[in-house]
Amino acid sequence: MILELHNISFQYTNAESEVLKKISFSIQKGSIMALTGESGAGKTTLLKIIAGIETPSVGKIFWKQKKIISAQSQLVHENKQIKLLDQNLTLQPHISLLQNLEYSIRSFPYAAKKKRIEELIDIFQISEIIHKYPNEISGGQKQRIVFAITIAPYPQLLLLDEPFAHLDPLLKKKLFPILKHIFYTQKITVILATHHIADIFFFSDKLLLLKNGEIEMFQNTESLTKNTLSDYVSSFFGTPN
Secondary structure, three states: OOEEEEEEEEOOOOOOOOOEEEEEEEEOOOOEEEEEEOOOOOHHHHHHHHHOOOOOOEEEEEEOOEEEEEOOEOOOOOOOOEEEEEOOOOOOOOOOHHHHHHHHOOOOOHHHHHHHHHHHHHHHOOOOOOOOOHHHOOHHHHHHHHHHHHHOOOOOEEEEEOOOOOOOHHHHHHHHHHHHHHHHHOOOEEEEEOOOHHHHHHHOOEEEEEEOOEEEEEEEHHHHHOOOOOHHHHHHHOOOO
16 A cells, blocks of 8 residues: 555644544555535534644554654655645746746756656646746636646655546536546555545546545545445435435
8 A cells, every 4th residue: 555544633733622533544656536515514624634734633644565654753754745735726827838838847857857758748748838937828727737836746646635626517628537547557656635526436446435525435436326325425425215
C-alpha cells in the first residue's frame, strides 16, 4: 500500500465536536479513490491532513510504509511527492503560461525541465496557448494549465478538492479523458473529493463515503451496482436498495 491512514481523528480549536472520527483506510499505488459525502462531512479536512496542512488530533499516516504525519507532529517528513489541488488554485497573472509552467519545476536541471515541459504541452494539447497570459485564455484552457503545473514535478499522490466545480459539462467532456489517461499511464495515485456522482463513476476504482466525519462505506466503485447497500448509501447515490 502506498498510503495508509490509521485511526485519524480531528477537531478544530473551539469546535464542539470532531470533524473526523477514527478514519482508517489504505490505497494502492495507481488507484483513483473518490472521496465523497454531504457538505461538512470532512472531505476537505481529510485532504488537508494527508497533505500535512492540518494536524490530526489522533492517529498516524504512512507513506510507502514510512510515517509522515502523526498527532504529535504535523509533518514528520516533508513529502514533495504529495500535491494538493483545490478549486481555487490560481495562475501568476503577470507572466505567461509557459513561465508559470517553468516556475513549477524551477529546481529541475535545464534539459530535464525542457523535456518535461515539451511532454506536458503535448499531453494537454496547449501548444497554441502556451505563450499567452492567464487573462487571455478560457476556463477550460486554464484548467488544463493548472493540471499541467500540478503534475509537472512528477507527484505520486494527487489530492484533488472539487477541482472541476467551475467547469461546465462540455469542458468536462473534453478534459476528463485526458486526465484519466494521464493518471493511469503515469501511475499517479489520486484522491478526488467531489459531490458529483458522474465524476465518481468516470474516474474512480475505489470509493470512500463519509457521513458526519466517519466512514460510511469504503469499497470498489463498481460494487455500487452489484452489492446490497444501506438505506443511507442508496439515498446518497440515488440507487435502488
